[in-house]
Amino acid sequence: MPAGDPQGRAECVGKMGDFDVRIQAPLFSNAGATHGYSPDPDDKHKAADPSLLERACADASFLRGIIIGVIDDIEKFVASHGVEVGGGVAAVAIGGGVGLAAMFPAFLAFLFILKKILDALDKDDRFGEFMEHIKNELLDPDEPDPVKRAAGLFIWQMIVFQAFKDQQSEHDYDAISYAMMDRHDYLNVSCDVNLDSVEVFFDAVDDRLIAFVDALIAYEIMQEFKGLAFAGYASLRFMGPTRALLGMQKHEVTCAVEVACLKDVSGGQQVVDYASTFARKPNINGLLHWGQHNDYTMADVEHRFGDSVDASGGTLGTWRAALSRITDNGRLDGFSNDFTRRTGLEVVRPKIQEFTVDRHTVSTGDTITLKWNCLSNPPDSRVSILFSRPTAGPSLINTVPLVGQHQIQVTEPGTHVVNFSVMRTLNGIHRQNSRTAFITVS
Template sequence: MPIDEQNLAPWTRKHDDPRSNLFDQVAKIVYPNSLEELITLCQNRPPDQRFKAAGSHWALSASAISDHTFIETNDPGNVHRAMGRTLTNVIPACITSTYVQHMVDSAQTQKSYLVHVEAGKRIYQLYAELDQKIAIPDPDADNPTLAGIISRDIDHNDGRDVDFSGPWAFSTLGGAGGQTIVGAINTGTHGGDFARAPYAFSGRPVIFNQSPIADSVLAIHLVADGGKHYWIEAVSEAYPQLTDDDKLNAIFRSDQYGGHDNFEIIRDNNMFDAVLVSAGRFGVIYSVILQVVPQYSMLQRRRKIVWQDIKHQIKETKDRNSTLYKDSPSQPPLPDQDPVPTTSAQDNQRFLQIVICLTPHHNFQRNWAGVTKRWNLELPDIPQGRKERVGEPRGFNERIQGFDFTKAGANYPYTPNERQPQMAGDVSFLHRACSNASFVKAVLDKAINEIEEFIQTNGVAVGAGIAAIASTGGAGLLALIPALAILLLILRELLEHFNDDTRLGEVMETIKNRVLEPENPDPLRRAAGVFVWQLIADKIFDSMQSDQDFEAISYAVLDQKNYLDRSCEVNVDSVEVSFDAVDDRLIAFIDALIAFEIAQELNGKAFVGYASLRFMGRSRALLGMQKFETTCAVEVAGLKDVSGSQDLVDYAVKLALNPNINGLLHWGQRNDYKRRDVEFRYGADLITWRAALARITKNGQLDGFSSEFTRRTGLEVV
C-alpha cells in the first residue's frame, strides 16, 4: 500500500496564533505507520527533497520544520494512523538473560522495568498504559510479557522479588504529557527533578541526581537517510548488555526491512549520546526502549513568597542545605485543611520550581514567586488522580495504535479538594476558564471591589491586593484617588463588554491599553494606571500560584497540562535558558528581565506570562542543555496578543545569546542560535556529536535530514 500523504497542505504548531497557519502550504506531508514504511520512504527520497520528522507539534523552535517533506509520527489532526504501538518484538523477545537477571538482582534497591515504544506514542498514552497491571500469561504462551518471562524463568524460592507486573511509571516528566515521547526526548525536554527518588522501599534507598527524560532511554532504533536503520544502545559497567545481537539480526536483517546489509547494531556511548538529543538531524527515530520505575504517589507543596527574599539561596546547591532543596515533607497544614501526606515519604525532596511574577509590586521593589516542592510517597491502594487523569480503558484504538483511556490527554489538570488535599476536588475555576477568558472577569471583579472600597473609605479600607502593591499601605495612594475613580469606571465598562469566547491574551491587551496610558499628561493618572495594572497582575498570579498542598499519583502531579485549554496557552512565544545553578549570571538574567518589565510598564507595554525556574541534574546527551551538576532552566513564556510580551521574550533571547551571559537555549523552544553560538557553548561535545553524524551520513553526503534550522545552528558535519 502507498504511504498516506498530503500535498500543498497547511502546517502549523500547537502554540501558534490560531487565527492562521504557520504555513498555508507545505510541499508534502507523509504519514508512515510502520518501520517498513519509514525505510521505504528514506530509501526513495528524491535528491531535491529533504525530510524532517515531527511529533505533536508542541515545539516552538524551527527544529521540526522541514525544507520540503514533513514526516508525521502522530497526526495532530487525529485523522491518519499514528506510529504509537507498544512493541514486543525486541522486549522481551531479544533481551539477554543476563539483563533479566540484573533486573531481578537489583530489584531490592533500584527496581525497574523496560518498555519499547514507537516514536509517535504520546507521553500521556504511555503513562496510562504503564499504570495498568501487566497480565502474566500462561508460561507456554507464544507471546509472553517481560514480566511473564521473569515470573517463569527466575527461581521464586530464594526470597527475591520476581513480581514485575506493575503498575509502572516514568521517573520524571516535563510539565505536560501531550508531546510524543521521542519528540520530548530529542529536544531535551525535562521536568524540575534535581534528585531522583529510590526505586524501592526495601533496603537503604540510593539517592542520586535526576537527569532529564532522555536519560531514561536505553536503546534507540534509528532510520537514516538512504533507508539504512541502526540499533543504538548505551553501554555501562553498571549493567550487562541489554539485547542479543543474533536475535536482533534475525528480525531486522530480513528482506522485510531491507535485507542483511541494511541494518547495523551500534553499541557506542558517543553515538548514543549524540542521537539522544539531536533535533532530528540523524534521521527518524522509529522507536526507543525506556526504563521505568514502580508506580508512586507524590506530595506537592507550593508557597507564595517574595522572590527577593529567596534568590540568594539558589546558589546553595553543593550540599543542598538550603530549605529550597532540602525541605521536610512534614509541615503544619494550611488553615482549614487536613494534614498531608497520608502515606510515608520515600526520602528527601526531589523537585523545585520557582515561578516569578515579572510584574513588580511594593513600589517596584518586590516580585512574587510561587515556590513548588515535591516528594515521592508510597503508593496507596487507591491513589488519587488515577480516575481523574487516566480514567477507564476503552480498548484498542486503531488511529493511535494503542489502548485508549477516557481521561488521558482529554481532561483538566488534577485539582485537589481544598479542605481535604489527599482527595480529589472539583475542577478549579481557573482551569475551566482557560477554555475561554472568563476567569479574567473574576480577577477584574476582585480588583474593582478593592479599589471601590478604598475610594469610598478615603483610603481607610485597604484590601490585601492594594496592601501588597503599595509600599506604604494605602497612605501613599491618597493622592491617586481621583485618578483611581476614573480607572474604576473604565474597569467596570470593560467588565460589561467582555466576551467569554475572547482569548485571554486579547482580553489582557484591551485592559492594558485602557489602563496604561504613558502619553497621558497627568502624572497621577499615569501612576494610578500602573498601580491598577500591577493590582490585576497580583490577582492573576495569586489565582495561579497561591499556597497549596496535595498528594496524588505520579502522573497527576507531574502532568499539569490543561488539555481543554483554548485561551491561556495559545499564540505564545517562549524561550528557555539554562544555567549552572551556582553561576551568578542566573540571578543577573532574572534581575535584567524584571528591570526590563518595569521600564516597559512605564511606557505603556507589559508582559503577560511567567518566568519559571526548574532544577535538574546533568544529562548524558552531548547537546543536552543540562551540562551541570545542578542545572537551572529559566522558561520565559508570554502571550503574544499582549504588546510587551513579545518584546520581553525577544529581550530574553538576545540577553541569553550574549557571550557574557552564555545561556543554553532549549532545542524545542524559541531558538535563535547561530552556528558560532552552538560551537562556543558546546565545544568538544559538539565535535564528538558531529563525528557521530558523519558516521551515519557518510561524512555528510546523506543530507536528507538537513534543514534550515540545522544549517543555521551548525548541527551538520561541517
C-alpha cells in the same frame, strides 16, 4: 498507600467507554478531557475545583470574576480611605506601591473604565486578547498625568496578580504518577494559544544568573511605562548535570530561567526576544533550550560547545563526529533543515574518499588523468582543482561533480602541481580538505 483507588485516578481516567478502533483500546471519559489534577485543600482525597485562571483559559467569560474582584478591592480601599486593604491591593503594594492615597481620584476614573470593559467582554476573545484590551486602557503611554499613569499600572498589576496567583501557590500532595506528571490542562482553549517561550541555563553559582534575572525585571519595568507589558511567567528551576554532549545542564548544579508569554499581549514577545538576545551575549553566555525560542547562530553554538574553524574539538566536535558516522559524513541529509544549518548542527568538515593521478612522471605533450570520489559529504559541498604550471599562471577548475575524473595535457617541462580540494561553506565559514600531487614533465 491507603486501600482503594489512588488519588488522581478517578479524576484523570474516569469511566471506561467503547473500544476505539483507531487506538486499538477503550476510551476513558476523563482521559485528555480535564484540567490538570490538584487536590482539594480541605479534602486531599478529592480534586480541587478549577482555578480562576483554568476557568478563564477554558472560557474567557470567567475573566469577569477577576475584574469584578479587582473593582471590589479598589472600591473598598478608596471608600475606607485606605483602611480596608484587599488581597490584590496588599500584594501589589508589598511589591513597591507607594503614595496610594494620592491615586484615589485616578482609581475611581479607572473603575469606570473597568466596568465598561466588563460590559464589552466577548466570550469568544482569547485570554491574551482580553488582557491586551485591558492593558491598552490602563497603560496609556501618552497619559500626561504621572499619578494617573501610576494608578493604571497599579491596577494592571492587581489584575495580573489575581489572574496568576494560583500558579504561584505550593503544590505538595500525593497522587498516582500520571496525575502528578501530566499537569496539562486539556480544557485550555484560550491561554495556550499564540505563545512563545525561551529558557536560558546558567551555572547556579554564576553571578551572571542574577544579572540576567535583574535585567529582565528592569526591561519589564521600563516597557510598562511605554504602554507595553509582559503577561505570562518567569520561573527558575534547578537540576543536576547531563551526559548529553550538547545538553544545557553543563554544570554540577544548573539553574534554568524560563520566560513564557501570551503573544496577544503586546510586550510579551519583546521580553522573550530580549531574554534571548541578552542571553546570547558573550559576557552573559547563557545556554538556550534547543526546543524553545532559539536564536542561536553557528558562532553562538561554537562559542559555547567548541569546534570553531580556528579551534576544532570540544563537545560539539564529538557530536559532529557522531553525526558524520551515521549520515555518511553528511551525504544522508534527511534530518538537515534550516535550524540545523543556521546553528551549525551539521557535518562541517568535508572528506576526500579518493583522489588519484594516473602518472606522476610523464613527457611533454602527454595527458594525465585525475580521478576522485567525494560523495560522502553534504550535497552542497563543492570540488575544485587548481593546476599550476612551471611558467604559466595557475588555472582553476571549480565546476566539477563530487565524483568523477578530469584529463589535463602537460605542454611544458618542469614540475606541475595539482591542488585538489573539497569545500563546504556554511554560514559564511569555509572548511575544506585538500590533497596535492606533483607531476614531473621531461
